[in-house]
Amino acid sequence: MRRYSFHKGHGTENDFIILDDSYGLHDMQPELISHLCDRHAGVGADGVLRVIRAGQIGCWDGDPQLWFMDYYNADGSIAEMCGNGLRVFARHLINEQLVTSGSFDVATRAGVKHVEIGHQGLISVGLGRVTLLDDPVRVSVDGRTWDARKVDVGNPHAVAFVDDDVLDDLPLYTAPTWGPASAFPDGVNVEFVHVDGPGRLDMRVFERGVGETRSCGTGVVASAAAYRAASGHDGTVRVHVPGGDLEVTFDGDEATLTGPAVIIGRGELWL
Ligand SMILES: N[C@@H](CCC[C@H](N)C(=O)O)C(=O)O
Numbered sequence: 001m002r003r004y005s006f007h008k009g010h011g012t013e014n015d016f017i018i019l020d021d022s023y024g025l026h027d028m029q030p031e032l033i034s035h036l037c038d039r040h041a042g043v044g045a046d047g048v049l050r051v052i053r054a055g056q057i058g059c060w061d062g063d064p065q066l067w068f069m070d071y072y073n074a075d076g077s078i079a080e081m082c083g084n085g086l087r088v089f090a091r092h093l094i095n096e097q098l099v100t101s102g103s104f105d106v107a108t109r110a111g112v113k114h115v116e117i118g119h120q121g122l123i124s125v126g127l128g129r130v131t132l133l134d135d136p137v138r139v140s141v142d143g144r145t146w147d148a149r150k151v152d153v154g155n156p157h158a159v160a161f162v163d164d165d166v167l168d169d170l171p172l173y174t175a176p177t178w179g180p181a182s183a184f185p186d187g188v189n190v191e192f193v194h195v196d197g198p199g200r201l202d203m204r205v206f207e208r209g210v211g212e213t214r215s216c217g218t219g220v221v222a223s224a225a226a227y228r229a230a231s232g233h234d235g236t237v238r239v240h241v242p243g244g245d246l247e248v249t250f251d252g253d254e255a256t257l258t259g260p261a262v263i264i265g266r267g268e269l270w271l
Pocket residue numbers: 014073078079080081082083084085155156189207208209210213215216217218219
C-alpha cells in the first residue's frame with residue numbers, strides 16, 4: 001500500500017489537492033489524479049497541485065530552485081495554467097515556510113508568474129499577457145448558441161456574453177460544444193458572462209478536464225479582458241462567480257488576478 005500525504009485548499013471554492021513532492025518521487029499518472037479528485041471514492045477536488053522544484057521538471061530551462069506549480073485537471077489531463085490554483089499554491093508555500101517573503105516567483109508551464117501577498121488574506125498573481133484573438137467562434141449549450149471571444153491566458157478560453165436569466169438557468173452539467181472544432185484542438189474552458197454594471201461581471205464556467213466549477217481564475221481574467229475589449233472599460237474589473245468574488249487589473253495587456261486562497265486541512269490517502 002502507498003501513502004500519499006496531502007493538503008487541501010480552495011480559491012473561491014475552486015478546490016485543489018496539494019501534494020508536496022520536492023524531489024519528484026510521485027508518479028503523476030492520470031489514474032492517480034482522477035482517483036484523488038473523485039468526490040465519492042477519493043478525496044475530491046477540481047484539480048491537483050504538485051509542489052516540486054522547477055529543476056525536477058524535464059523541459060524547464062529557467063531557475064531550477066523556483067517552486068514549480070505542476071497542475072493537473074480532475075480527469076488527469078495537464079493544463080498550462082490555473083489562476084486560482086496559483087494563489088492556493090502560494091498560500092501553501094507560505095504556510096509551510098517554503099518561501100521567506102510575501103513577494104516571490106513561481107514557475108509554471110506558462111512561464112514564471114509573480115505572487116504578492118496582500119491584506120485581509122488576499123493574494124495577487126500576475127498572469128502575464130492576455131491575448132484576445134479575432135477568429136470567429138461560437139459556443140452551444142442545450143441547443144442554444146452564442147458568439148464567443150477566443151482568449152489565451154496561457155490556457156484556452158471561449159467567453160460568451162449572455163443575458164442575466166440565461167446565466168442562472170444554463171444547464172452546465174452538460175459540456176458546451178464549440179465551432180469550428182478546429183478553433184480549440186486541445187479543448188477549451190468556456191465562460192458565460194453577464195455584465196452587471198460598469199466593471200462588474202457575473203460568470204459561470206465549464207472547465208476543460210473538470211466540468212462546471214465554482215470558479216476559474218484564468219476564466220475570470222479571460223472574461224475581464226473580453227469585457228474590456230468590448231466595452232472600452234479601463235479600470236478594475238470585479239467578477240462574481242458561484243464561489244465568491246475576484247478582481248482583475250490590467251497594465252496594458254498584462255493581467256493581475258486578486259482573490260482569497262485558503263488551506264482547509266491536511267490528510268493521508270492510502271492506495
Ligand atoms: N481552475 C483554473 C483553470 C484550470 C485549468 C483548466 N481547466 C484548463 O484545462 O485549462 C483556474 O483557476 O484558472
